[in-house]
Amino acid sequence: MTLQTKPLALTANGRRVGPVDVPEEIMMLDFLHEYLNLTGARMGCGQGICHACTIIVENEDGSLSEMRTCITGAHWFDGKQVRTIEGHAKYDANGNLAALSPVQQAFIEHFSFQCGYCTPGFVTAATVLLDRLKREPVSRAELDEVVTTTLDKHICRCTGYVRYLQAVRDLVLKTPGLLTG
Amino acid sequence: MTKRKILLIAAAVVAAGVAAVAAIPRAFETSVVTKDVNTPLSADQMKQLAERGAYVARVADCYACHTAKEGPAWAGGMPFHTPFGTIYATNISPDMEFGIGRWTRAEFHRAMQDGIGKDGKPLYPAMPYTSYRQMSADDVDAVYAYLLTRAPTRVENRKNELSFPFSIRQLMAFWNVVNLRRHGFVADPAHSAVRNRGRYIVDALAHCGECHTPRNVMQGMKAADYLKGSVIEGVEAPDITKGGLTRMGFDPLTLARFMKSGLSAQGSMTNQMFEVVHFSTQYMRDEDLQAMAAYLFHLESTPKTETAPPAPTPVSIPTQVADAARATYRNLCAGCHGADGQGIPHVAVPLSTNISLRLASPRDLTQAVLHGIPAQRFPGLERMEPMPEFAQLIDDRAIADLVNWMRARWGGQQPSVTAEDIAKLR
Numbered sequence: 001m002t003l004q005t006k007p008l009a010l011t012a013n014g015r016r017v018g019p020v021d022v023p024e025e026i027m028m029l030d031f032l033h034e035y036l037n038l039t040g041a042r043m044g045c046g047q048g049i050c051h052a053c054t055i056i057v058e059n060e061d062g063s064l065s066e067m068r069t070c071i072t073g074a075h076w077f078d079g080k081q082v083r084t085i086e087g088h089a090k091y092d093a094n095g096n097l098a099a100l101s102p103v104q105q106a107f108i109e110h111f112s113f114q115c116g117y118c119t120p121g122f123v124t125a126a127t128v129l130l131d132r133l134k135r136e137p138v139s140r141a142e143l144d145e146v147v148t149t150t151l152d153k154h155i156c157r158c159t160g161y162v163r164y165l166q167a168v169r170d171l172v173l174k175t176p177g178l179l180t181g
Numbered sequence: 182m183t184k185r186k187i188l189l190i191a192a193a194v195v196a197a198g199v200a201a202v203a204a205i206p207r208a209f210e211t212s213v214v215t216k217d218v219n220t221p222l223s224a225d226q227m228k229q230l231a232e233r234g235a236y237v238a239r240v241a242d243c244y245a246c247h248t249a250k251e252g253p254a255w256a257g258g259m260p261f262h263t264p265f266g267t268i269y270a271t272n273i274s275p276d277m278e279f280g281i282g283r284w285t286r287a288e289f290h291r292a293m294q295d296g297i298g299k300d301g302k303p304l305y306p307a308m309p310y311t312s313y314r315q316m317s318a319d320d321v322d323a324v325y326a327y328l329l330t331r332a333p334t335r336v337e338n339r340k341n342e343l344s345f346p347f348s349i350r351q352l353m354a355f356w357n358v359v360n361l362r363r364h365g366f367v368a369d370p371a372h373s374a375v376r377n378r379g380r381y382i383v384d385a386l387a388h389c390g391e392c393h394t395p396r397n398v399m400q401g402m403k404a405a406d407y408l409k410g411s412v413i414e415g416v417e418a419p420d421i422t423k424g425g426l427t428r429m430g431f432d433p434l435t436l437a438r439f440m441k442s443g444l445s446a447q448g449s450m451t452n453q454m455f456e457v458v459h460f461s462t463q464y465m466r467d468e469d470l471q472a473m474a475a476y477l478f479h480l481e482s483t484p485k486t487e488t489a490p491p492a493p494t495p496v497s498i499p500t501q502v503a504d505a506a507r508a509t510y511r512n513l514c515a516g517c518h519g520a521d522g523q524g525i526p527h528v529a530v531p532l533s534t535n536i537s538l539r540l541a542s543p544r545d546l547t548q549a550v551l552h553g554i555p556a557q558r559f560p561g562l563e564r565m566e567p568m569p570e571f572a573q574l575i576d577d578r579a580i581a582d583l584v585n586w587m588r589a590r591w592g593g594q595q596p597s598v599t600a601e602d603i604a605k606l607r
Contacts (some may be wrong), residue, residue: 027516044260047516047525047528047529047566048569049566070516072512073513073515075511075512081558141498172589
């Protein structure tokens with residue numbers, strides 16, 4: 001059996017990739033793992049339920065969206081800019097870690113995760129939420145509900161929900177401009 | 182003449198007309214309730230009837246309408262949005278003040294079969310007395326006895342919000358003259374007991390026609406288009422005549438199982454039918470479901486084996502549309518519904534055999550693509566995962582192409598959907 005291929009070009013974590021011939025039916029998660037060696041986005045359920053596989057799409061208007069890569073074809077991302085978990089922290093010229101992203105740092109400080117399998121998805125969701133709150137702030141009273149709704153779709157099996165929630169809530173509270181009033 | 186005077190005269194004319202119209206229908210009224218029900222039931226009779234009534238009430242699906250979402254059981258409050266305003270289901274728990282605790286056997290029969298409430302005022306036909314009119318007196322007694330065994334709930338009935346002149350209840354007596362059948366259910370001796378039982382359940386108890394038969398301008402069921410399908414709250418209540426069911430890919434046994442489980446190769450029950458399965462059909466006896474299927478397929482009994490009707494012949498569509506749609510399908514749909522539309526058991530329904538692609542109207546399929554479908558639990562610990570909404574991800578043109586391609590490929594339907602059609606459903 002020969003697989004039909006199609007050229008695919010995109011920007012991943014600021015680096016231009018392709019055009020490279022990729023099977024038409026391949027899912028984005030497999031493309032990230034097998035073609036780009038970006039293995040941080042996780043294969044969990046493979047059915048779009050657990051959200052361990054999500055990555056960020058950097059939209060043309062500057063906003064961010066979260067997409068599930070286990071159920072979305074790689075070619076959907078053709079021409080788009082994406083950010084995987086490998087693209088959140090800052091590195092120095094020698095490739096050494098310079099700083100974690102604020103969300104990553106908050107998760108570390110709150111001991112939000114144990115096994116870590118779900119963490120790339122939670123980092124993605126929380127980062128997209130912070131980006132949204134910059135443009136559409138919510139009131140303090142709404143905050144817990146907003147954080148819960150955002151993280152709700154992500155499944156964690158190590159009882160991490162409470163500490164994830166606390167980490168994101170505290171980060172929103174100490175980041176200026178994300179709340180109204 | 183001043184504007185005020187004209188208004189006063191007009192109001193007087195309307196009032197006189199309403200009074201006259203309200204008085205006339207009494208003369209025409211034909212009750213199907215017999216005098217027998219004036220005799221109250223004994224405590225023993227009530228006890229025996231109540232046991233059977235639990236099942237009859239399930240099949241008649243009383244609970245689904247008379248219990249508001251997450252509200253107290255049987256206490257009413259569920260809103261029905263009609264072209265004339267909103268009607269609220271009433272409290273039918275045995276509460277003495279707000280429920281039916283003081284209703285006599287005869288009063289209950291009159292409400293169920295003639296559409297006349299305890300106070301003598303007509304009910305609105307949101308209550309399907311138009312269908313329950315065909316129930317047997319025994320079954321009405323059974324439901325009466327059962328409801329009086331429920332816990333009374335002190336919840337006041339909500340006032341309907343209807344526009345004038347529909348807010349005048351008496352006018353419904355007039356509506357009844359035109360829209361009510363003259364008599365109750367009469368078994369057809371030319372057909373088997375099974376087929377007659379099926380018709381009794383479909384027409385009287387389960388009141389299928391209330392949604393699946395289209396309505397005329399007066400909101401009465403169009404007898405000529407019996408069960409030929411309608412649109413309810415923006416989604417299709419499909420054609421469930423023999424022809425319609427066959428086009429959807431059903432045979433009698435598969436249909437009976439679909440009503441029991443809510444799941445089949447034809448897809449999963451959604452919207453109001455999901456609730457019908459949840460509250461009613463999953464509890465129905467296999468022989469009753471099969472009787473319904475036999476009747477709907479014009480058979481005297483249900484066949485022993487499933488024989489799926491042939492799949493529709495694919496319709497060819499322009500290459501450009503097919504290429505664009507195939508790419509969208511691979512990128513956004515195939516992950517769950519499979520490259521060949523085969524679906525994933527317990528997760529996502531197959532599309533290659535799905536009802537919504539075979540309906541003449543693309544409405545349901547388009548609604549699902551635009552707005553998604555929530556996760557749903559089905560009998561037997563089954564669960565289907567939520568379908569995401571794609572309204573924000575794909576534009577009207579791409580959705581029109583996708584819908585046309587899927588319907589042509591798997592549903593045998595002409596690719597007639599335009600981007601403008603999609604925009605209207607957003």
